[in-house]
Amino acid sequence: MKIQPYIIYDSQIFDQQKFGGISRYFCEIISKLQFKYDIAVRYTENHYLSQTKIAKHRLYIPYFLSKQYTQKLYRKNQRLTKKMLQSPIPYLYHPTYYDPSFLKYTGNSPLVVTVHDMIYERFSNLIEGSEEIIRQKREIITKANRIIAISEYTKKDIIDILNIAPEKIDVIYHGTSLRPSQEHNLPLPEQYILFVGDRTFYKNFQALLEAFSIVHQTNKKIHLVCTGKPFSDSELQQISNYNIASNIIQIATKDKDLNELYSRALLFVYPSYYEGFGIPILEAYACNCPVALSNTTCFPEIAGDAGAFFNPYSINSIADTIINVISDKSKRTKLIKAGQERLKLYSWEKAARETENVYLKTLEEYIKLSSAGKTLI
Known part of the structure; x- marks a missing residue:
């Protein structure tokens, strides 16, 4: 039966x-x-x-x-x-x-x-x-x-x-249900890297801020766009200490805006110490956005060869990886194509x-x- x-x-x-x-x-x-x-x-x-x-x-x-x-x-x-x-x-x-x-x-x-x-x-x-x-x-x-x-x-x-x-x-x-977007409805800078989600300790956001301050020294036009809640006082103080306040944007977005955020970004950065899966990896792939991410926990399993990996415990490793991707158009293109292929698994x-x-x-x-x-x- x-x-x-x-x-x-x-x-x-x-x-x-x-x-x-x-x-x-x-x-x-x-x-x-x-x-x-x-x-x-x-x-x-x-x-x-x-x-x-x-x-x-x-x-x-x-x-x-x-x-x-x-x-x-x-x-x-x-x-x-x-x-x-x-x-x-x-x-x-x-x-x-x-x-x-x-x-x-x-x-x-x-x-x-x-x-x-x-x-x-x-x-x-x-x-x-x-x-x-x-x-x-x-x-x-x-x-x-x-x-x-x-x-x-x-x-x-x-x-x-x-x-x-x-x-x-x-x-x-x-x-993931996201699809790439051709829209330009959000007030976004021309060049930016993207951070998505909350900023609890294991997300390693503080390290990303310090790494971004290094990246900013090599490219004064680059911005860091962050979704999620408004910055805390300690985060604002850290941003001020690194003299990057004018290049950091916190944006409260709806789900329908995520595809535009990914699609227009030069790079999505995922610096977490730990994740169980990491849906934002797939969201970036779906929106033709290259991914730079930690080499820890589940990330190598999920991203395979479709990511630029860094050591999340090393500020220089994070910064060098970001600089390497955003300054090399062919590298970005290869990561995007690899992401499109990898997405077929999910x-x-x-x-x-x-x-x-x-x-x-x-x-x-x-x-x-x-x-x-x-x-x-």
Whole structure:
């Protein structure tokens, strides 16, 4: 008899993120599923979910009310999650984050969890409150029937840190939906390198600022454009100390502007110490933007030969690599072509099909092990 999976996703990540890689990942995968599913979200400000029709329970609520009653609305989502997980209809549960409190409502239903990175575990001494999320992740991951890792590097981290059996872990790469842009709607300088995302410590932004101050000495016209939140006082002080304030731009952009930012940049720079995958690599490839990035963690695995690599712990290595790429048109052209080829390995459609295979494998294994397995089909 053919297995007909029914997948339940909870509200966790959609309660936590308006924008963010994990919620975007789930929206991309779920929107391409060929299986039956349900998402336990009634109220959310998540941008990606609001742009789709995949959350059938979602209700519109005015912004001023959502801000006033945020916690109350989150609790309503959680109650909806609990109600779904207590359903008599057989299902597979795929939590969107690591809160293990929902497990007491799932009964014997099989569980699949996606692990995006092990940053909390690797940098526990530098992240305040990491103990609780580490405990929750460990509980969810060890109880999961199968685990999806977003890179081979992340899989290795899971095995090394949590001693999980390798055969329980499937590696499924991300994709990107960005396309190159010919538009010039944003007020951008003629020559700039691009930094995308937040600037937490492992993103290594402070090193990039220092490296850029060296690059600026060789090219006074070059700018550094940064997306994300406004600069902090310490960042502004560092920028001032390096005398590069007139060549640094912080821009708050919407998702629809990202393709223009990448497409017009001379170079995208990704100096992180650690990433689980690195979607911006694919975004740059998709927008014909060359990439310079760290030679650590998952980056060599994801970028292959389509990146100019540097040592993220060496300011001179970062600066020299940037200068080498932006001053050599043929080098940029080669990196762009290599990026276009590399991008063929990744797509959200492929990720969705591989995720479906994990669901099927999970149910097949579960049925073999469960005396009540026939109720799952």
